[in-house]
Amino acid sequence: MVSLVVVAVFLLQGALFQPPQASGFKILPADGSLTHQQITETAFLRKMAEVCRDVAAARGRDFTLPINNKLTATAVQRACSNSYSSLLKISTFSLAISQTSLSNAAVDGKQFSTAHHFDNEDFKNGRDLITQGIAAVKVSMKQGRYFSARTSLGAACHTLQDFYSHSNWVELGSTAPFSTLIKPELPLNNLADPNTKTCKSCVGKDCSDNILPEILQQKILTSGYFHLFFSNKPAGKCSHGGFLDRTSNRDPTGGINKDDTSSDHGFLHQRAADMAINATMELLEDIRVATGNQAFLQLMGLNQTSVLAFVFDITGILSNYIEVFKKVSFSIIDSRRGTSEEPSEYILVPFNNQDSGPLKRTGNADTFKRHINSLSTSVGGNFSDMALSGLLLTLTQAPPSSNIFVFTDASAKDSELKSAVEGMIEITKSTVNFLLTSSSSRSGKDISSSRLLSQSDIQLYRDLAHVSGGQTIEITDTRLSQAIITDVISAGLVTVLERSSAKAENFSFFLDPSLSNVTVYVTGDSPVFTLYSPTGVSQSGSVADGPLGSILTVGNLRRIQLNSDTQTGEWKISISSTSSYTLKVIGQSIVDVLFFFVEIFEGGHEDSWGQSFTRPFIGRNATLLVSVTGGDSFTVTDVLLVEASGSGVVNGTIKAVGATDFLVNVDRIPEGAFLVQLKGLLNDSTQSLPSQFQRQSPTQYKGSRITITAQSQSTTLPGVPFSLNFTVASNTIGGNYTIRARTDLVETDVSFPSSLNLVAGGSAQGSVTLTVPSKTESGTAVTLTIEAEAPWSTDLNYAIVQLTVSTASAIFSGCYSLCMCLSFSWFFVSHFV
Numbered sequence: 001m002v003s004l005v006v007v008a009v010f011l012l013q014g015a016l017f018q019p020p021q022a023s024g025f026k027i028l029p030a031d032g033s034l035t036h037q038q039i040t041e042t043a044f045l046r047k048m049a050e051v052c053r054d055v056a057a058a059r060g061r062d063f064t065l066p067i068n069n070k071l072t073a074t075a076v077q078r079a080c081s082n083s084y085s086s087l088l089k090i091s092t093f094s095l096a097i098s099q100t101s102l103s104n105a106a107v108d109g110k111q112f113s114t115a116h117h118f119d120n121e122d123f124k125n126g127r128d129l130i131t132q133g134i135a136a137v138k139v140s141m142k143q144g145r146y147f148s149a150r151t152s153l154g155a156a157c158h159t160l161q162d163f164y165s166h167s168n169w170v171e172l173g174s175t176a177p178f179s180t181l182i183k184p185e186l187p188l189n190n191l192a193d194p195n196t197k198t199c200k201s202c203v204g205k206d207c208s209d210n211i212l213p214e215i216l217q218q219k220i221l222t223s224g225y226f227h228l229f230f231s232n233k234p235a236g237k238c239s240h241g242g243f244l245d246r247t248s249n250r251d252p253t254g255g256i257n258k259d260d261t262s263s264d265h266g267f268l269h270q271r272a273a274d275m276a277i278n279a280t281m282e283l284l285e286d287i288r289v290a291t292g293n294q295a296f297l298q299l300m301g302l303n304q305t306s307v308l309a310f311v312f313d314i315t316g317i318l319s320n321y322i323e324v325f326k327k328v329s330f331s332i333i334d335s336r337r338g339t340s341e342e343p344s345e346y347i348l349v350p351f352n353n354q355d356s357g358p359l360k361r362t363g364n365a366d367t368f369k370r371h372i373n374s375l376s377t378s379v380g381g382n383f384s385d386m387a388l389s390g391l392l393l394t395l396t397q398a399p400p401s402s403n404i405f406v407f408t409d410a411s412a413k414d415s416e417l418k419s420a421v422e423g424m425i426e427i428t429k430s431t432v433n434f435l436l437t438s439s440s441s442r443s444g445k446d447i448s449s450s451r452l453l454s455q456s457d458i459q460l461y462r463d464l465a466h467v468s469g470g471q472t473i474e475i476t477d478t479r480l481s482q483a484i485i486t487d488v489i490s491a492g493l494v495t496v497l498e499r500s501s502a503k504a505e506n507f508s509f510f511l512d513p514s515l516s517n518v519t520v521y522v523t524g525d526s527p528v529f530t531l532y533s534p535t536g537v538s539q540s541g542s543v544a545d546g547p548l549g550s551i552l553t554v555g556n557l558r559r560i561q562l563n564s565d566t567q568t569g570e571w572k573i574s575i576s577s578t579s580s581y582t583l584k585v586i587g588q589s590i591v592d593v594l595f596f597f598v599e600i601f602e603g604g605h606e607d608s609w610g611q612s613f614t615r616p617f618i619g620r621n622a623t624l625l626v627s628v629t630g631g632d633s634f635t636v637t638d639v640l641l642v643e644a645s646g647s648g649v650v651n652g653t654i655k656a657v658g659a660t661d662f663l664v665n666v667d668r669i670p671e672g673a674f675l676v677q678l679k680g681l682l683n684d685s686t687q688s689l690p691s692q693f694q695r696q697s698p699t700q701y702k703g704s705r706i707t708i709t710a711q712s713q714s715t716t717l718p719g720v721p722f723s724l725n726f727t728v729a730s731n732t733i734g735g736n737y738t739i740r741a742r743t744d745l746v747e748t749d750v751s752f753p754s755s756l757n758l759v760a761g762g763s764a765q766g767s768v769t770l771t772v773p774s775k776t777e778s779g780t781a782v783t784l785t786i787e788a789e790a791p792w793s794t795d796l797n798y799a800i801v802q803l804t805v806s807t808a809s810a811i812f813s814g815c816y817s818l819c820m821c822l823s824f825s826w827f828f829v830s831h832f833v
Contacts, residue, residue: 033260034273037101040157043280044097045071048300050281051293052080059083069277073097074590080302089302091492091592096150096301098594102611103154104161105598111228118163119226119240123188129159131184132779134286136804137299139779141291144345144363146298147400148781151802153287153299160283161276165258166240167223168198170272171211171265177279182286192222197236202254207264210254211238224256241265298344308332309347309398311390312407314375325407326372332485333365341491347398350375351390353413359397359746385410388417391432391464395424396742396785402430403488404470409437411457418460419789419796420740422702425468427613427785427800429699433470433488434461436555459580462523466500466582466644467673469698471523474555487519487559487586494592495698496585498675500645504576507583511568512693513684515587520549520560520573524581531560534569568691593678593695595624613800616669618703624652624664626678635681635690639664644673644700669703676701704797706730706737706788715806716782719774724801728756728788729763735791741768744783748772756788778807 049067056063065071065079077090110116115125133156140149160181164170169178180186192198192215199222202210215222225233226240231250233239239248241255241264248255248264255264258272288296297303310329314322336342346368348360360371387408394404425432436453458474465472470488496518497509511518522529522541529541531548539546541558549562575581598611616622624639639662641650652664676697681690707729716722728737734757741752749771756764772782782803789796 031261033262033266033269036104036158036161039161039273039276040101040104040154040280041073041097042069042071043157043277043284044100044300045073045076046277047281047284047288048093048302049076049079051288051296052076052083055080055293056083077302084303089491090590091594092301094301094592095594096146096299098596099147099150100154100157102596102598103151104158105154106611107155107158114226116159116162117226118159118166118223121192121194121223121225121237123167123191123221123223126159126163127181127184127188130156130181130283132804132806133159134182134283136779136781137287138290139777140781141287141295141299143780145399145781146301148783148802149299152781152804157280157283160279163223164272164275164279165269166256167221168211168215168238168256169221170258170268170275171256172216172219172221174275177275177282179282181279182283190218190220192220194234196220196222198222199236199238199252199254199256201252202264205254207241207254207256208267210252210264211256306343307345307347307399307402308343309349309394309402309404310372310407311349311351311387311394311404313352313385313387313410314350315352315385315410322375328485329372330369333369335486337365343403345399346371347394347402348372348375349390349394351386353385353410356386356390356393359393361397385412386414387412388414388421392417392421392424395421395428395430395432396744397746398428398430400428400430402428404430404432405485406432406434406461407437408434409453411453412460415460416793418464419793420787421464422467423615423787423796423798424785425464426615426699426701427798430468431470431488431698432465432468433485434465434472435485436461436472436474455579462580462582466498467700469495469498469584469700471521471557471584473523473557490517490588492588492590492592493586494589495696496587496694497696498582498584498644498698499642500580500582501575502577502580502645504574506572506574508570508572509585510570510679510692510694511587512589512591512682512691513568513687514589514591514682514693515568516564516589518562518585518587520562521584521586522558522560522573522575522581523556523584524577525556525579527558527575527577527581529558529573529575532572532574534567534571568687570692591682591693591695593676593697595626595676595697597701613798614708615702615704615797617707618669618671618705620669621665621667622669624666624676626654626662626664628662633683636662636678637681638677638679640677640679641666641670641674642677642696643670644675646672650674671703673700673702675699704795705732706790706795706797708786708788708797708799710786710799710801714801714803716770716772716803718772718776718778718805718807721769721771722803723767723769724784725765725767726786726799727763727765728758730758730790730795731761733790733794734758734760734762737764737791738787738789739766740785740787740789741770742785743770743772745772745776745780748782750784752786772805776805778805780805 046067049065049071053063061083063079063083065075073094074090077093107116114120114122115129118126133152136152137149140152163181180188198212198215199210200212222238224238224240225247226245227247228244229246231246233247233250236252239245239255240257241248245255257263258265258269260266261269263269294303312325345361345363348371349357362368385408387406391406462472499507530538532538533548537547539548541551544551549560552559575583596611597616626636626639628634628636636654639652639654648670650666650668650670652666655663677694679694682693683690708726710726711724736755736757738755739753741750743750750768752768753766756766758764768784768786770784782805784801784803785798787796787798
């Protein structure tokens with residue numbers, strides 16, 4: 001079986017001036033130096049392998065995987081699957097590592113925070129960051145919010161790792177990590193006094209002996225001073241070093257950082273990196289002991305399944321439909337009990353023509369069934385319901401990558417929320433499916449869904465489903481049980497191709513040996529199609545059982561389940577229709593594609609980046625970082641931005657930057673919605689020749705000409721109003737821009753201006769005030785989303801601020817929270833990346 005995971009990271013090149021960057025454990029590898037990402041990934045793999053080895057021993061199973069710095073995600077996943085006697089997930093394992101690494105890298109956005117990088121002998125505040133971060137990880141895990149846990153974890157790991165590069169811990173001859181950094185109850189002893197001289201000038205470029213001998217003999221802990229613009233530092237103090245550090249030109253000259261092999265103390269880089277790996281493993285072990293193996297597996301992504309959410313209409317006339325829905329939902333729940341596909345959480349959100357909610361969530365299937373059984377219908381008053389309000393509530397509260405089903409037979413009276421829903425789908429990467437039923441009309445007559453729902457109503461639901469990679473299925477009540485629900489919640493699903501069109505077109509796609517259970521969907525009003533195999537065999541859409549597969553027609557959906565002996569190679573399908581339609585090809589595979597929008601920051605001798613939760617700027621260039629991990633060889637041949645509806649393609653220029661990493665430059669972000677497509681050659685032991693393969697992002701993305709920036713202060717107290725300023729700018733039309741703000745923490749009060757007035761090409765400032773409940777536990781993560789929508793809904797963008805609830809009695813100067821505002825125009829300096 002092919003073992004391959006493709007991880008792609010979208011890098012947005014910053015349009016604004018960025019200052020030079022100081023060096024650190026790098027983002028991109030150079031000269032054999034280890035990066036923050038490599039350090040974090042190595043620690044993750046080794047710790048996970050140790051946990052699985054201990055589990056195997058306790059269960060009397062063999063564990064033969066050597067635990068060293070050469071482990072791969074695939075090797076650990078296979079060994080752990082044997083330990084647990086179940087197939088653990090490679091895709092979510094790789095995703096967990098990527099999410100943590102991205103959060104780790106983003107800490108370099110705190111370029112003026114000495115605590116985040118242990119500069120300027122700021123040991124107490126640096127230790128506080130780490131211990132508060134560990135506490136936040138544990139709180140988020142207890143709440144089942146693993147994305148937030150990884151965000152806090154990555155940030156804490158960055159600061160911890162920087163300690164070993166920026167302090168003299170390694171020079172002191174230490175052979176083990178400084179455990180006091182993860183234990184707040186222990187004192188920080190033997191720290192250098194502010195007046196204690198610690199260094200002497202380097203001899204030319206030779207800094208191998210610049211730490212004063214009395215500092216080494218007395219085991220006094222110090223770290224280097226750093227500043228981009230000023231050379232002032234206390235007399236006799238060590239500097240960070242490097243040509244970007246102005247303090248290193250002042251006596252004592254030179255520095256002590258071990259960020260890479262070319263640093264002033266680069267001869268100790270490998271020892272510092274190894275110490276950072278061991279320290280990160282020690283931090284992970286502390287979390288595992290506190291939370292238990294099962295929760296730790298979910299944090300690592302090896303035991304994480306999707307959340308299943310149902311959002312449906314409870315208007316009174318739908319009582320018969322709801323009973324059918326209950327039966328279908330119960331069969332879905334029961335069919336996944338005790339399997340690797342059993343949801344980790346269930347969410348239920350009702351809505352009617354007046355309101356939506358309340359949201360109910362549980363991890364227990366029987367409890368979820370009771371919630372469903374307790375639903376009662378309300379009296380309806382018109383033909384429209386609050387469908388998008390219910391969906392938006394679900395997207396805000398559900399974890400990322402949830403499977404969401406919306407059941408309704410009515411139009412959305414809140415269609416003005418369409419852009420906001422699209423934005424939340426982009427943010428969460430959740431899949432949304434609409435099941436549009438035709439029940440008795442609200443006047444008591446039987447009518448078809450085409451009379452109850454206009455074509456514009458149906459198209460609204462189709463658009464939202466298509467953005468998320470989901471389906472819109474128009475069915476009758478009696479055929480509800482035949483809906484293709486189980487397909488979209490199967491484990492290991494990947495998207496091979498998805499396109500929309502309103503004209504006759506021919507499409508092609510490649511199937512590779514790793515794919516199984518390949519399914520083709522054609523959704524639309526009476527489309528006519530013919531499918532062609534790589535050998536030229538064809539099957540018309542009117543043939544239910546043919547040489548290529550079986551076709552099931554459910555309402556407006558045609559589902560083609562390809563035969564199990566499907567050939568690999570290039571397939572083709574020709575489709576003609578008098579109205580719009582959607583083509584989608586999915587399958588199960590361990591070959592997966594993950595990518596994230598991030599900003600790239602240029603300057604100095606090293607570029608760096610941090611994840612950006614915002615839309616990229618239309619028409620500007622961008623860079624795509626593709627990282628491939630797995631046990632088999634491969635070649636990436638194409639990375640494309642493909643218009644979701646249309647024929648436009650933006651080709652990327654690919655440059656290898658490591659054994660498995662590629663930088664892909666694109667010269668512009670498309671005007672409309674787009675998807676990312678990757679093509680390549682896959683070597684498989686069962687095939688004599690490489691096979692062509694392709695993957696596509698399941699979620700659509702859009703660019704924007706609006707930018708939103710928000711302040712990076714990101715700590716709030718429970719029960720105390722917290723205000724956060726933001727700026728909206730646009731280089732296009734002026735007018736009133738609609739503002740929305742929401743959080744993912746229930747019962748949080750949020751107030752904000754309903755609109756801001758911008759002149760064409762101008763900007764305006766606003767403020768969001770939120771108050772989290774007074775009983776909120778310290779360490780709880782809060783995600784604040786701020787949206788700005790242009791007049792007449794012509795454009796929309798958003799920014800996300802990660803807040804941490806803290807009951808700390810004092811907050812030192814400077815922004816020190818583990819999370820940060822992720823906006824379009826960060827000001828950035830790089831450290832141990």
